[in-house]
Amino acid sequence: MTDRTFYENLDAIDPLEPLRAEFHLPVDAIYLNGNSLGVMPLAAPVRAKHVMLQEWADDLTASWNKAQWSTLPLQLGNKIAPLAGVGPDEIVVCDSTSVNLYKVLYTAMDIMRRRAPEKRRIVSEKNSAPTDLYIAQTLCTQFGMTLDLVDSDTLHAAIDDHLAILLLTHVNYQTGAVHNMADLTARAHLHGALAVWDVCHSVGAIPIEFGRSDADFAVGCTYAYLNGGPGAPAFVWVHPRHVDQIAQPLAGWMGHAAPLAFDQQYQPAAGILRYLCGTPAILSMSVLESGLDVFHKAQGYGGMTEIHKKAQTLTSLFIQLVEKECAGSGLRLLSPRDPEQRASLVSLTHPSAAHAIIQALRARGVIGAYREPDILRFGFAPLYTRYTDVWDAVMQLKSVLTTLS
Ligand SMILES: Cc1ncc(COP(=O)(O)O)c(C=O)c1O
Known part of the structure; x- marks a missing residue:
């Protein structure tokens, strides 16, 4: 897990990888806030258009039954x-x-x-x-x-x-x-x-x-x-x-x-x-x-079993990489270390700069969330987050911490 290739290889064998294509993902950004607002499925605007222009505009109240x-x-x-x-x-x-x-x-x-x-x-x-x-x-x-x-x-x-x-x-x-x-x-x-x-x-x-x-x-x-x-x-x-x-x-x-x-x-x-x-x-x-x-x-790709497994792996890798690459930075793990006791997000604390770090990451295209008083929260939605996103996000985090110190 010491270089990006390791993460690229994990993406290459990820059984959920085909499902990423179901979503519109922000360009030039690593979105680690899907625990707050999930990304848009590509089918959503198509469905919305149909509901508005056909079911509502043309069919009106008939849609209560017809649609x-x-x-x-x-x-x-x-x-x-x-x-x-x-x-x-x-x-x-x-x-x-x-x-x-x-x-x-x-x-x-x-x-x-x-x-x-x-x-x-x-x-x-x-x-x-x-x-x-x-x-x-x-x-x-x-x-x-x-x-x-x-x-x-x-x-x-x-x-x-x-x-x-x-x-x-x-x-x-x-x-x-x-x-x-x-x-x-x-x-x-x-x-x-x-x-x-x-x-x-x-x-x-x-x-x-x-x-x-x-x-x-x-x-x-x-x-x-x-x-x-x-x-x-x-x-x-x-x-x-x-x-x-x-x-x-x-x-x-x-x-x-x-x-x-x-x-x-x-x-x-x-x-x-x-x-x-x-x-x-x-x-x-x-x-x-x-x-x-x-x-x-997703049921055709292993369903919730694969989703859960990927959530555990993504979050475990993120924790290990942060602790290795950002050692001595003041960041501490707030989430449980045991993957069985953790869902799909990782929270860290920083005694003085949590908000500034989240803002600096955002400016670099890594979207996490700040929670009072000192929490940095990163969500890893397994359907569309890649293993390389973990590597890239931590590298940006390491760089931000260097500029802040
Ligand atoms: C655990 C939990 N319950 C409830 C809510 C609020 O739900 P709603 O806005 O749908 O009422 C939130 C908001 O993020 C939440 O985190």
């Missing part, structure tokens, strides 16, 4: 299902992650209020995504519950008989550290609690098994590794044991059992469709489908 607009939220959910380890008609695409989290967390709190009203404690991780914490804080006030934020190494101990709901992001957005969904869910269940998962930073990057993990509720975004486009709608999954037991709080007409009956009384639809609220964002959803279709194609 299957009305079933798009479930169709897309069914395309996400294999990435999340669940069966058909268990996931629906709609709204944003934050809104969907509101729905499922409210529902989970409602279940616990009926099942064990004495349990009033929600546990989450200290540096969880802020939006998840804001939603949890709002609902805790509404339900008279308390939100306890703990460090990841004390999570196990925090799951005790007082716990009502465990709310976790599967992969931490700052560090890329992966929680064991099955173990933590099992522990929560053992103590009579429910487990709610946010998979924004894991879906499409590492395998997820909602079903086998026996999770209760989950939400995730589609604009990151699923390449759904800016502001693409999110998705929601509810375990079949809960889904028909209780109505979600945002009772809109699209979640009604018969939306076109225009009934004055709300009657929730059966199954996951009740988690819909208002009219689906057809343009965004259509574009998202182009991103999901690449994952479908």
